[in-house]
Amino acid sequence: MKGSPSLRDADHRLRRLPDRPAPGEAEAADRAWRVVEAAYAERPPRTPRRRTALRLALAAAIVAVALAAALTPAGAKVGDWIEQRLASDADTAAPAFAGLPEGGRVLAIGGDGAWVVYPDGDLQRVGGFSEAGWSPRGLHVVGVRGRRLEAATPTGTVKWTVTRPRDVHRPAWSPEDGFRVAYLEGRTLRVVAGDGTRDHRVRRRAALVVPAWRPRGGYVLTYARAGGQIETVNADTGRRVWARRPAERPTALAWTPDGTRLVALSADRLSVYDREGRPVLDRPLSGARALALHPSGRRAAVVVAGRGGTRVLTVPLSARRPAAPVVTGLGRVQGIAWSPDGRRLLVASRDTDQWLLVGRGRRVRPLSGVSGEFGAGAAFPGVAGWCCPLTR
Amino acid sequence: MVTLPAASGVATRFAAASRLRERRLVREAQRGSAEALEVLFRRHWTGAYRAAWVVMRDAAAAEDVAQEAFIAAVRALDRFDRRRPFAPWLHRIVVNRAIDAARSRALRREVDAAAAADTPADPPPEPLSDDLAAALAELGPEHRAVVALRYLLGYTPGEIASLLELPRGTVNSRLRRALDRLATLLGEDET
Numbered sequence: 001m002k003g004s005p006s007l008r009d010a011d012h013r014l015r016r017l018p019d020r021p022a023p024g025e026a027e028a029a030d031r032a033w034r035v036v037e038a039a040y041a042e043r044p045p046r047t048p049r050r051r052t053a054l055r056l057a058l059a060a061a062i063v064a065v066a067l068a069a070a071l072t073p074a075g076a077k078v079g080d081w082i083e084q085r086l087a088s089d090a091d092t093a094a095p096a097f098a099g100l101p102e103g104g105r106v107l108a109i110g111g112d113g114a115w116v117v118y119p120d121g122d123l124q125r126v127g128g129f130s131e132a133g134w135s136p137r138g139l140h141v142v143g144v145r146g147r148r149l150e151a152a153t154p155t156g157t158v159k160w161t162v163t164r165p166r167d168v169h170r171p172a173w174s175p176e177d178g179f180r181v182a183y184l185e186g187r188t189l190r191v192v193a194g195d196g197t198r199d200h201r202v203r204r205r206a207a208l209v210v211p212a213w214r215p216r217g218g219y220v221l222t223y224a225r226a227g228g229q230i231e232t233v234n235a236d237t238g239r240r241v242w243a244r245r246p247a248e249r250p251t252a253l254a255w256t257p258d259g260t261r262l263v264a265l266s267a268d269r270l271s272v273y274d275r276e277g278r279p280v281l282d283r284p285l286s287g288a289r290a291l292a293l294h295p296s297g298r299r300a301a302v303v304v305a306g307r308g309g310t311r312v313l314t315v316p317l318s319a320r321r322p323a324a325p326v327v328t329g330l331g332r333v334q335g336i337a338w339s340p341d342g343r344r345l346l347v348a349s350r351d352t353d354q355w356l357l358v359g360r361g362r363r364v365r366p367l368s369g370v371s372g373e374f375g376a377g378a379a380f381p382g383v384a385g386w387c388c389p390l391t392r
Numbered sequence: 393m394v395t396l397p398a399a400s401g402v403a404t405r406f407a408a409a410s411r412l413r414e415r416r417l418v419r420e421a422q423r424g425s426a427e428a429l430e431v432l433f434r435r436h437w438t439g440a441y442r443a444a445w446v447v448m449r450d451a452a453a454a455e456d457v458a459q460e461a462f463i464a465a466v467r468a469l470d471r472f473d474r475r476r477p478f479a480p481w482l483h484r485i486v487v488n489r490a491i492d493a494a495r496s497r498a499l500r501r502e503v504d505a506a507a508a509a510d511t512p513a514d515p516p517p518e519p520l521s522d523d524l525a526a527a528l529a530e531l532g533p534e535h536r537a538v539v540a541l542r543y544l545l546g547y548t549p550g551e552i553a554s555l556l557e558l559p560r561g562t563v564n565s566r567l568r569r570a571l572d573r574l575a576t577l578l579g580e581d582e583t
Contacts, residue, residue, distance in 0.1 A: 006579040010571055013524050013578070014543040022445035022454065029437045032459040033430065039463045040421075040429055043470075122534060122566060125557040139496060153492045156557060375559055 096367045097121040099357065104340040104388060105154070107134055107141060108348075108381035110374050114143050115381065116154045123373060126156050131384070133171055133210075135194075136178040138388030142171040149183050151196060160196025174213040174221075175257075180235055182211040182221050189223050191235040202235055209250060214275075216259035224250045230264060232277060242277035252290060256297030261317060263300055265291040270302060272317050281317060290333065295342040301326065303333045303347075312336060312347055312358075326358050335383030348383040355383070415474050422469055433462060436479060439545055440486045446540040447490035447533050449525075457493055461485040483545055484555045487537045494533035527577035535570040538563055 098121035100106065106117040113128040126132065127150060129143025140151050140159060149162040149171060162168075166186040174180040179194040182202075189206040192199040207224040214220040219235040228249040232241040248266035255262050261280070262273040265288050272281035289310075290303040299316045302323070310330040313323040331351025338345055347356040348370075355367040371380050414435075420428035440461055445454035464485050465472075472481065528536055541547045541555065549567065553560040 004575065006575040007571060010527075010574040010578055014539065014571075014574070017442075017446075017540075017544045018546075022442045022451070024451040024455070025438060025441045025445075028441060028451065028455040028458070029434070032437065032441075032455060032462065033433055035459055036433060036462045036466060037426060037430070040426060040466045043466060118534075120569070121562070123559055123562050124534075153488075154495070155488045155491050157488055157492055373559065373561070 096355075096370050096373050097123070099365060099367045101339060101344060101357070104386050105138060106337065106346065106383060107132055107385040107387065109335075109384050110371075110379050110381040112374075112378070113145075114141060114384065115374065116141070117381075121373075124155055126154060127152050127158065131169060131171060133173055134385045134387040135173045136175050140173075140178075142173050142181050142183075144168045144171055144183065149181070149192070151181070151194075162192055162196060162199050164190075169208060170210040172211050172213060172221075174219060174235075175215045180213070180219045182213065182223075182235065184208065184211075187226055191219070191221075202233060202238055203231070207249065209253060212253035212255050212262065214255045214259050214262070215257055222253055222255065222262055224253060224264075230262075230273075230277075232262075244273065244277050244279075246271055247282075251288070254291060254293040254300070256293065256317070257295060258297055261297065263291065263293060263317060265302065270300070270315055281320075283315065283320075283323070285313075285315070285323070290336060292336045292338055292345070294338050295340065301336050301338065301345050303336060312345070314345075326362055327356060327364060334380060337383045337386040339386055340388060346383055346386060348381070350380045350382075353380060411477060414478055418469075418472060418474050418478055422472070422474075429466070432478065436482055437462075439479070440482060442544055443483060443537075443540040444486050444490045446528060446544060447487065447536045448494055449529050449536075453493060453497075454490070457490045458486055461489055479545075480547070480551065480555055483541065483547075487541060487556065491533045491537050494536075523578060524574075527574050530577055531570055531573060535566050535573075538566045539570050542567060 097117050100117065100119045100121070102119045104119070108115045108117050109129065109132060114126040114132040116124045116126055118124070126141045127143055128145050129150070130145060132141050132143035134141060135151075138154070140153060142149065142151050144150070147164050147167055149164070149168050151159045153159065164185045169184045171181060171183040173194070174182070177194075180191055181194060182189065182191050184190070184206055187204065187206050187208075188201055189203040189211060190199060191202050203223065203225075205226040207226050207228075209224040211221045211223040214222060214232065220232060220241055221235050222230060222232040225231055229243055229245045230250055230253070231243040233239065234241060246264060246266065248268060250264040250266050252265040253262065260275050262277075264271045264273065265285075267288060268284060268286050270283045270285045270288060270291075271279060274280050285302060285304060287305040288302050289305055292301045294300060298318060299314050302313050302315050304311050304313055309328065310333050311328045312326045312330070312333070314326055315323040326345065327347055330347070330349050332349075334348040334350045336345060336347050343359065345358040347358065349356055352366075353369060353371050355370050357365040357367065359365065371378050374381055414432070417428045417432050421432060437458065440458040441454055444457040445451065448454045448457060461482060465482050472478075528539065531539070537556070538552055541552045542549070547555065549563045550560060552558070553563045556563070
């Protein structure tokens with residue numbers, strides 16, 4: 001191995017790892033075998049498989065392909081093998097995501113599912129989800145694929161699945177204890193417990209908007225009705241807490257972390273309601289597309305599309321101060337998220353294949369070529385959330 | 393550049409025979425032979441346990457993770473495609489569970505420390521036996537996982553990428569960073 005003597009030494013010593021027993025492995029083997037043997041004895045009887053002509057034909061085809069492969073010149077295959085062996089001398093190019101700040105993990109949705117992006121540039125595929133969101137402390141991800149709602153760990157281990165007759169959408173994990181998950185099945189609002197049990201219908205005729213859980217006090221959530229109203233309900237009892245009919249149909253809803261304000265975005269305005277649903281702010285905002293509430297609950301970032309391209313604005317929620325542009329001249333934006341400490345805003349700019357990190361003083365740092373990080377020809381990864389520091 | 397011993401014809405034939413034997417064992421275990429399952433278990437326990445231990449740094453946790461992985465494998469045995477090798481399937485379960493468990497422990501420790509000083513937290517990692525083990529303990533679980541798969545279980549970076557569903561570049565950079573960090577830590581010990 002090339003490199004410094006200490007690198008060579010580390011490599012050399014790691015190569016002797018297989019010769020070193022781990023503490024307690026022999027005793028553990030006997031204990032574990034007894035448990036595994038018991039699990040084996042308890043497994044349900046095996047369903048016999050039918051041997052069909054099709055299976056035999058498939059087997060013959062596999063043999064033919066294997067023979068053909070064996071008889072072709074070995075060059076390409078050997079080349080692949082050698083290349084894979086030699087590639088252990090890891091490349092040193094910094095991944096695009098290595099520019100992400102410490103203190104959180106980004107949930108990205110690409111063409112082939114949901115991924116967790118770590119601040120050192122690592123990527124971990126969670127599952128083939130089309131939409132996904134974090135659990136409150138980032139221990140799990142909830143995602144949807146077709147008719148299935150799934151909870152998985154950030155490494156992709158599926159913890160539970162709920163399968164419904166129709167496609168499911170817009171999952172949202174409740175804050176704080178994380179004991180509820182809301183989602184839509186078609187136009188029906190449903191809620192399931194955080195362990196995948198007690199799945200039940202809450203309301204019919206919901207609009208296709210991510211439901212917003214109200215923090216601080218019970219499992220109360222706000223959703224948009226198909227008719228354009230906003231309704232806040234108790235997710236367990238179905239009891240209505242309050243309802244409002246805003247001037248426009250909401251496209252995004254979010255409660256502030258202290259549970260005192262609801263922010264509702266529609267195509268042309270941003271409205272704020274108090275805990276009981278009384279309007280406290282209504283601000284025209286033409287072309288509003290997406291919303292990300294700042295962790296302080298005092299302002300929101302809003303994506304706005306107009307003639308001059310797409311812009312991202314920060315909009316104060318309590319005072320009538322003007323909205324301030326943060327980034328302008330963007331093309332399509334596929335998700336925005338605040339960092340967990342609220343110091344940076346992440347904007348996924350699809351047309352430039354960049355994630356833009358906006359910091360203090362609206363300084364923008366682009367992370368370029370992000371699609372390529374997910375493999376050749378991968379779809380642009382949108383941002384679905386930014387959560388929770390993690391000790392690694 | 394890392395150079396690995398070239399696969400000789402004898403070694404290749406031995407590996408092929410070993411795969412055939414393993415396929416037979418899986419088939420017999422699927423048909424209800426506890427003896428075949430025990431042979432599979434004994435053959436793969438050491439690798440599974442050591443990999444879990446490298447990631448978790450705790451014998452009890454490693455035993456739990458490796459044991460759960462075998463139980464998961466037993467439960468999924470009927471669905472297992474015998475044309476695929478058994479070991480990568482098992483190692484994937486082991487390493488993913490070990491990473492999850494290590495992360496959860498880290499998060500729980502954070503929460504416990506912040507929320508209640510008198511709440512019993514997870515037991516601290518075991519005392520480590522030498523400087524390599526101590527240096528490994530300084531890496532994150534994801535980095536220890538790729539080190540275990542590469543150096544302990546002998547997978548190539550491409551195979552690790554496939555096992556963990558990671559891009560190949562991520563595996564390479566994790567290996568590189570792990571090696572750099574270990575080199576630094578081991579160098580410090582010597583000075």
